[in-house]
Amino acid sequence: MGDAVDAIRAVWAQRRPELDTEPIAVVGRILRAARFLQETADAWLSDAGVTRTEFDVLSQLRRSDVPLRPGELTAGVVGSPAATTKRLHKLVGAGLVTREPDPADARAARVALTPAGEALVDELLPRQLAAEAQLLEALTPDQRRVLAGLLRTALEAWE
């Protein structure tokens, strides 16, 4: 019994027995799980006309009660500063976000949600959370807690 990762490891064990492929058991599965979750989330969000990274930007703005600067958005989301610039262009064009000059620092800008952007997050986020909760029913509540704890331990060591 096993999943695709077990199958890959079994082949390696046969072809190159001296290799210890134990890391693949963890790393390979994290990558596969992430891939699956991303594809699923992207499918839900694309119905609403936003990508997952754009939604991340909107969520971050929703979490803040003050306008944020592009640099702060870049820090909180994956991607380069250039990616943030492009995303903001799109979001401004879609009327979900406003950008105004920052009176305190003329190099920066103050980015904030429009009412439409706020409404979009308020509509999409609960739906997103519910859908994820349903996926996680593959595990028991205890298993979810353990899994989250182990991942936190690893991330604390890495970041």
Add this chain to the structure above:
Amino acid sequence: MGDAVDAIRAVWAQRRPELDTEPIAVVGRILRAARFLQETADAWLSDAGVTRTEFDVLSQLRRSDVPLRPGELTAGVVGSPAATTKRLHKLVGAGLVTREPDPADARAARVALTPAGEALVDELLPRQLAAEAQLLEALTPDQRRVLAGLLRTALEAWE
């Protein structure tokens, strides 16, 4: 005490207390961990002049003792058929892979590693595994086993 995901959840709890953000504890961390692992792996491999997805193709060929068809490669790696076509072009150009017409099916091709491609995998794979093993030392052996098991359970339910 907490990581970035805990911080995000704490803000949500304050701003929108009625939302149950428990799924983020698992999903968010899987995505972050995957992101970290990918970036790290990409950095190692780019020294060798291949991307991670190209390396995945090479590894899959190394695992097989017979030539594979492009469709089989697509099935075993993330990405669309079109992506496989592009990757194979690059790998053939780099002299790591050969493609010959399939005598049994004139639509398909038979893709195999060149000696150089084989040598590259044999050099890179152990290094990759060792580096991943080192990252995983953030967890105890028991924790790694539990983590791998939980992820397998989830993946079996999803795929």
Add this chain to the structure above:
DNA sequence: CAAATGTAGTTCACTGGTGTAGGAAAGGGG
């Protein structure tokens, strides 16, 4: 065995993201 259907793979236009270079403002000594 011909026609219809299905399968394998490539091409092409496009998209989202990257890295580098650069402009423009802030800050910190002499």
Add this chain to the structure above:
DNA sequence: CCCCTTTCCTACACCAGTGAACTACATTTG
């Protein structure tokens, strides 16, 4: 004050991947 460095962001050229349209071959079916 003026230079020099640093910070913040953007513009540009580029790259890997995608989806849809397409070609070529295989297979089924009437």
